Amino acid sequence: MSGKEILRIEDVKVSFSKRSNLFSRGGKGVVKAVDGISLSMDSREIYGIVGESGSGKTTLGRAVIGLIPICSGEITVFDTKISAGSRRRDRLYRTKVQMIFQDPDSSLNPNMNVGRLLAEPILINRLRPKKLLQERLEELLDMDGCV
Ligand SMILES: Nc1ncnc2c1ncn2[C@@H]1O[C@H](COP(=O)(O)OP(=O)(O)O)[C@@H](O)[C@H]1O
Ligand SMILES: [Mg+2]
Known part of the structure; x- marks a missing residue:
């Protein structure tokens, strides 16, 4: 028996400009932290995302809760659509989607x-x-x- 679709992620990409750390000055270029992820999840499912460190799991989660903007693709959570350039999530969204x-x-x-x-x-x-x-x-x- 399947439930209602509550999350749909379609070809989502998130990039960051390279940041500096103790050993490098960052420099030019971008890190493709999330590069074309798609998935769908319904209300009766628990979804686990597995991957090596630095593969983009946290970035994807932060994009879904609206903490960071996405570069392309679309995320639909309940009835809210998030795309590149969407404004920050409002208070109502934050009562439904949390970390x-x-x-x-x-x-x-x-x-x-x-x-x-x-x-x-x-x-x-x-x-x-x-x-x-x-x-x-x-x-x-x-x-x-x-x-
Ligand atoms: N705010 C940020 N600025 C620049 N690079 C970032 C930022 N957040 C994450 N990254 C980079 O994005 C990539 C994915 O990181 P992350 O989503 O934390 O991976 P995971 O959670 O799978 O370990 C890594 O290369 C990381 O260094
Ligand atoms: Mg992580």
Whole structure:
């Protein structure tokens, strides 16, 4: 049984100008970090991208979440189309498409308690009016068996 298509990547290319590092001054030319990738993923799928270091996995992920622009091709996430020259993704997009970082310990601010950590994205993305926030926090904590 297949679900609804939620991500389509069509012939996407991302290039960077060569950057300098400790050993080189960068110089002319471009790095073709992602060079013509296409894939389609539906809502019931988990997609793994495997490749050697430097093969463009992170760059592709950053392009999908709108952190870096693409040079050509098209990415469709839900109903949003991203092409070369698209403007930055808006707030609504960021509530639907997000990165889960590899190290959960460094993703959470140790100065905040669980309530504040959960409240922050709800407030920033205006997902609930402030007066209904407590209700939503309790729902979320309840889902996780915390209250
Ligand atoms: N912001 C950037 N500026 C210049 N080059 C970059 C940048 N980000 C990535 N690259 C280069 O793009 C290529 C792909 O990198 P990356 O997507 O991080 O690969 P992976 O995640 O598969 O290890 C590498 O050659 C890397 O040095
Ligand atoms: Mg990477």
